[in-house]
Amino acid sequence: QVQLQESGPGLVKPSGTLSLTCDVSGGSLSSSHWWTWVRQPPGKGLEWIGEVYHTGTTNYNPSLKSRLAISVDNSKNQFSLKLTSVTAADTAVYHCARRTIPGNWFGPWGQGTLVTVSS
Amino acid sequence: QSALTQPASVSGSPGQSITISCTGTSSDVGGYDLVTWYQHHPGKAPKLLIYEVTERPSGVSFRFSGSKSDNTAFLTISGLQAEDEGDYYCCSYAGSRTHWVFGGGTKLTVL
Numbered sequence: 050q051v052q053l054q055e056s057g058p059g060l061v062k063p064s065g066t067l068s069l070t071c072d073v074s075g076g077s078l079s080s081s082h083w084w085t086w087v088r089q090p091p092g093k094g095l096e097w098i099g100e101v102y103h104t105g106t107t108n109y110n111p112s113l114k115s116r117l118a119i120s121v122d123n124s125k126n127q128f129s130l131k132l133t134s135v136t137a138a139d140t141a142v143y144h145c146a147r148r149t150i151p152g153n154w155f156g157p158w159g160q161g162t163l164v165t166v167s168s
Numbered sequence: 169q170s171a172l173t174q175p176a177s178v179s180g181s182p183g184q185s186i187t188i189s190c191t192g193t194s195s196d197v198g199g200y201d202l203v204t205w206y207q208h209h210p211g212k213a214p215k216l217l218i219y220e221v222t223e224r225p226s227g228v229s230f231r232f233s234g235s236k237s238d239n240t241a242f243l244t245i246s247g248l249q250a251e252d253e254g255d256y257y258c259c260s261y262a263g264s265r266t267h268w269v270f271g272g273g274t275k276l277t278v279l
Contacts, residue, residue, distance in 0.1 A: 094273040154204045
Protein backbone atom coordinates (compact mmCIF):
# COMPACT_ATOMS: atom_id res chain seq x y z
CA GLN A 50 0.00 0.00 0.00
CA VAL A 51 1.50 3.28 -1.12
CA GLN A 52 1.91 5.90 1.58
CA LEU A 53 3.08 9.51 1.31
CA GLN A 54 4.55 11.71 4.01
CA GLU A 55 5.42 15.39 3.79
CA SER A 56 8.35 16.95 5.66
CA GLY A 57 9.95 20.35 5.88
CA PRO A 58 10.12 23.56 7.92
CA GLY A 59 6.86 24.74 9.42
CA LEU A 60 7.90 28.40 9.41
CA VAL A 61 9.34 30.41 6.55
CA LYS A 62 10.20 34.09 6.51
CA PRO A 63 8.56 36.43 3.99
CA SER A 64 10.55 36.64 0.74
CA GLY A 65 12.19 33.33 1.61
CA THR A 66 11.91 29.93 -0.03
CA LEU A 67 9.45 27.27 1.03
CA SER A 68 10.93 23.79 0.63
CA LEU A 69 9.07 20.54 1.23
CA THR A 70 9.79 16.90 0.52
CA CYS A 71 7.37 14.02 0.09
CA ASP A 72 8.60 10.52 0.92
CA VAL A 73 6.85 7.71 -0.92
CA SER A 74 6.78 4.25 0.63
CA GLY A 75 5.16 1.00 -0.44
CA GLY A 76 5.57 1.76 -4.11
CA SER A 77 7.94 3.21 -6.67
CA LEU A 78 8.02 6.76 -8.01
CA SER A 79 9.03 5.20 -11.30
CA SER A 80 5.50 4.07 -12.11
CA SER A 81 2.91 5.44 -14.52
CA HIS A 82 1.59 8.06 -12.13
CA TRP A 83 2.15 11.75 -11.54
CA TRP A 84 3.29 13.07 -8.17
CA THR A 85 1.42 16.15 -7.05
CA TRP A 86 1.37 19.01 -4.55
CA VAL A 87 -1.92 20.53 -3.35
CA ARG A 88 -2.36 23.22 -0.68
CA GLN A 89 -5.14 24.58 1.47
CA PRO A 90 -4.81 28.08 2.95
CA PRO A 91 -6.52 28.55 6.32
CA GLY A 92 -10.28 28.77 5.87
CA LYS A 93 -10.06 28.33 2.12
CA GLY A 94 -10.37 25.57 -0.44
CA LEU A 95 -7.88 23.24 -2.06
CA GLU A 96 -5.50 24.57 -4.69
CA TRP A 97 -3.55 22.43 -7.14
CA ILE A 98 0.09 23.53 -7.15
CA GLY A 99 1.78 21.27 -9.65
CA GLU A 100 3.07 17.80 -10.40
CA VAL A 101 6.08 15.84 -11.58
CA TYR A 102 6.54 12.58 -13.49
CA HIS A 103 9.40 10.22 -12.69
CA THR A 104 11.21 11.42 -15.80
CA GLY A 105 11.32 14.92 -14.36
CA THR A 106 8.59 16.32 -16.58
CA THR A 107 6.50 18.88 -14.71
CA ASN A 108 3.16 20.66 -14.92
CA TYR A 109 2.61 23.82 -12.89
CA ASN A 110 -0.28 26.02 -11.79
CA PRO A 111 0.08 29.09 -14.06
CA SER A 112 -0.45 31.43 -11.10
CA LEU A 113 2.56 29.95 -9.28
CA LYS A 114 4.77 28.95 -12.19
CA SER A 115 7.23 31.84 -11.95
CA ARG A 116 8.08 30.95 -8.32
CA LEU A 117 7.74 27.19 -8.42
CA ALA A 118 10.01 24.19 -8.91
CA ILE A 119 8.99 20.57 -8.39
CA SER A 120 11.58 17.85 -8.75
CA VAL A 121 11.92 14.11 -8.27
CA ASP A 122 14.67 11.96 -6.77
CA ASN A 123 14.05 8.40 -7.90
CA SER A 124 16.98 7.03 -5.92
CA LYS A 125 15.42 8.26 -2.67
CA ASN A 126 11.82 7.62 -3.81
CA GLN A 127 10.86 11.18 -2.98
CA PHE A 128 9.78 14.36 -4.72
CA SER A 129 10.16 17.96 -3.64
CA LEU A 130 8.58 21.38 -3.83
CA LYS A 131 10.35 24.73 -3.82
CA LEU A 132 8.38 27.96 -3.80
CA THR A 133 10.36 31.19 -3.83
CA SER A 134 9.56 34.76 -2.76
CA VAL A 135 6.86 33.62 -0.37
CA THR A 136 4.33 35.91 1.29
CA ALA A 137 1.66 35.42 3.93
CA ALA A 138 -0.65 34.31 1.13
CA ASP A 139 1.44 31.15 0.81
CA THR A 140 0.60 30.10 4.36
CA ALA A 141 -1.26 26.82 3.98
CA VAL A 142 -1.42 23.13 4.72
CA TYR A 143 0.59 21.49 1.95
CA HIS A 144 -0.36 17.98 0.83
CA CYS A 145 1.51 15.68 -1.47
CA ALA A 146 -0.50 13.13 -3.44
CA ARG A 147 -0.31 10.72 -6.31
CA ARG A 148 -2.34 11.40 -9.44
CA THR A 149 -3.30 7.86 -10.20
CA ILE A 150 -3.29 6.71 -13.81
CA PRO A 151 -5.64 5.47 -15.20
CA GLY A 152 -8.57 7.28 -13.65
CA ASN A 153 -6.85 10.60 -13.08
CA TRP A 154 -7.73 10.86 -9.42
CA PHE A 155 -5.62 12.22 -6.59
CA GLY A 156 -4.84 9.52 -4.07
CA PRO A 157 -3.31 8.35 -1.89
CA TRP A 158 -2.55 11.61 -0.09
CA GLY A 159 -0.16 12.62 2.64
CA GLN A 160 -1.67 13.94 5.87
CA GLY A 161 -0.45 17.42 5.05
CA THR A 162 1.97 19.80 6.75
CA LEU A 163 1.26 23.36 7.83
CA VAL A 164 3.67 25.96 6.55
CA THR A 165 3.38 29.45 8.00
CA VAL A 166 4.99 32.44 6.34
CA SER A 167 5.84 34.95 9.03
CA SER A 168 8.73 36.98 10.32
CA GLN B 169 -11.62 32.77 -5.79
CA SER B 170 -11.70 29.11 -6.79
CA ALA B 171 -11.97 28.13 -10.43
CA LEU B 172 -14.99 25.89 -9.83
CA THR B 173 -18.04 27.14 -7.94
CA GLN B 174 -19.60 25.10 -5.17
CA PRO B 175 -22.21 26.10 -2.60
CA ALA B 176 -20.53 27.04 0.66
CA SER B 177 -22.77 24.77 2.69
CA VAL B 178 -25.55 22.23 2.44
CA SER B 179 -27.45 20.36 5.11
CA GLY B 180 -29.82 17.45 5.46
CA SER B 181 -31.34 15.12 7.98
CA PRO B 182 -30.29 11.50 8.44
CA GLY B 183 -31.77 9.32 5.73
CA GLN B 184 -32.35 12.18 3.31
CA SER B 185 -30.52 12.81 0.05
CA ILE B 186 -28.53 15.91 -0.82
CA THR B 187 -26.82 17.10 -3.98
CA ILE B 188 -23.75 19.31 -4.22
CA SER B 189 -23.16 21.20 -7.45
CA CYS B 190 -19.82 22.11 -9.01
CA THR B 191 -20.04 24.71 -11.76
CA GLY B 192 -17.23 25.42 -14.18
CA THR B 193 -16.96 26.23 -17.86
CA SER B 194 -16.61 24.48 -21.18
CA SER B 195 -12.85 24.66 -20.63
CA ASP B 196 -12.94 22.42 -17.59
CA VAL B 197 -16.03 20.58 -16.29
CA GLY B 198 -17.88 20.79 -19.58
CA GLY B 199 -14.91 19.92 -21.74
CA TYR B 200 -13.66 16.74 -20.14
CA ASP B 201 -15.09 13.73 -18.32
CA LEU B 202 -12.39 14.10 -15.68
CA VAL B 203 -14.29 15.34 -12.64
CA THR B 204 -13.43 13.90 -9.25
CA TRP B 205 -14.99 14.39 -5.84
CA TYR B 206 -13.29 14.23 -2.44
CA GLN B 207 -14.41 14.18 1.16
CA HIS B 208 -12.09 16.09 3.48
CA HIS B 209 -11.97 16.29 7.23
CA PRO B 210 -9.51 18.96 8.45
CA GLY B 211 -6.24 17.46 9.59
CA LYS B 212 -6.77 14.34 7.55
CA ALA B 213 -6.00 13.29 4.01
CA PRO B 214 -8.80 13.89 1.50
CA LYS B 215 -10.69 10.75 0.48
CA LEU B 216 -11.63 10.01 -3.12
CA LEU B 217 -15.36 9.46 -3.63
CA ILE B 218 -15.94 9.69 -7.40
CA TYR B 219 -13.65 9.79 -10.43
CA GLU B 220 -14.29 10.30 -14.17
CA VAL B 221 -17.61 12.00 -13.29
CA THR B 222 -19.55 8.87 -12.35
CA GLU B 223 -17.13 6.13 -11.33
CA ARG B 224 -17.01 4.98 -7.72
CA PRO B 225 -13.80 3.39 -6.43
CA SER B 226 -13.96 0.11 -4.59
CA GLY B 227 -14.60 0.66 -0.92
CA VAL B 228 -16.71 3.80 -1.39
CA SER B 229 -20.33 3.45 -0.36
CA PHE B 230 -22.97 3.12 -3.10
CA ARG B 231 -24.68 6.06 -1.37
CA PHE B 232 -22.27 8.37 -3.21
CA SER B 233 -22.94 9.01 -6.90
CA GLY B 234 -21.77 11.52 -9.49
CA SER B 235 -23.21 13.04 -12.63
CA LYS B 236 -22.68 15.94 -15.01
CA SER B 237 -24.79 18.22 -17.15
CA ASP B 238 -23.10 20.73 -19.45
CA ASN B 239 -20.66 22.72 -17.31
CA THR B 240 -21.93 21.53 -13.94
CA ALA B 241 -21.06 18.36 -12.08
CA PHE B 242 -23.06 16.96 -9.21
CA LEU B 243 -22.36 14.77 -6.20
CA THR B 244 -25.39 13.11 -4.65
CA ILE B 245 -25.30 11.51 -1.24
CA SER B 246 -28.30 9.35 -0.45
CA GLY B 247 -29.33 7.98 2.93
CA LEU B 248 -27.39 10.67 4.80
CA GLN B 249 -25.49 9.48 7.85
CA ALA B 250 -23.86 11.45 10.62
CA GLU B 251 -20.45 10.26 9.45
CA ASP B 252 -21.00 12.05 6.13
CA GLU B 253 -20.43 15.42 7.79
CA GLY B 254 -17.38 17.16 6.43
CA ASP B 255 -16.07 19.20 3.54
CA TYR B 256 -16.56 18.12 -0.07
CA TYR B 257 -14.45 19.25 -3.01
CA CYS B 258 -14.80 18.78 -6.73
CA CYS B 259 -11.86 18.84 -9.10
CA SER B 260 -11.65 18.92 -12.88
CA TYR B 261 -9.06 18.75 -15.61
CA ALA B 262 -8.85 22.15 -17.30
CA GLY B 263 -6.62 21.64 -20.29
CA SER B 264 -2.91 21.57 -20.95
CA ARG B 265 -2.22 25.07 -19.64
CA THR B 266 -4.21 25.21 -16.41
CA HIS B 267 -4.20 21.45 -15.81
CA TRP B 268 -6.24 20.86 -12.62
CA VAL B 269 -8.70 23.08 -10.77
CA PHE B 270 -10.59 22.54 -7.53
CA GLY B 271 -13.86 23.91 -6.28
CA GLY B 272 -14.06 26.10 -3.22
CA GLY B 273 -15.50 23.30 -1.11
CA THR B 274 -18.90 22.62 0.43
CA LYS B 275 -19.47 22.02 4.11
CA LEU B 276 -22.06 19.31 4.70
CA THR B 277 -23.96 19.34 7.96
CA VAL B 278 -26.12 16.40 8.98
CA LEU B 279 -28.86 17.83 11.17
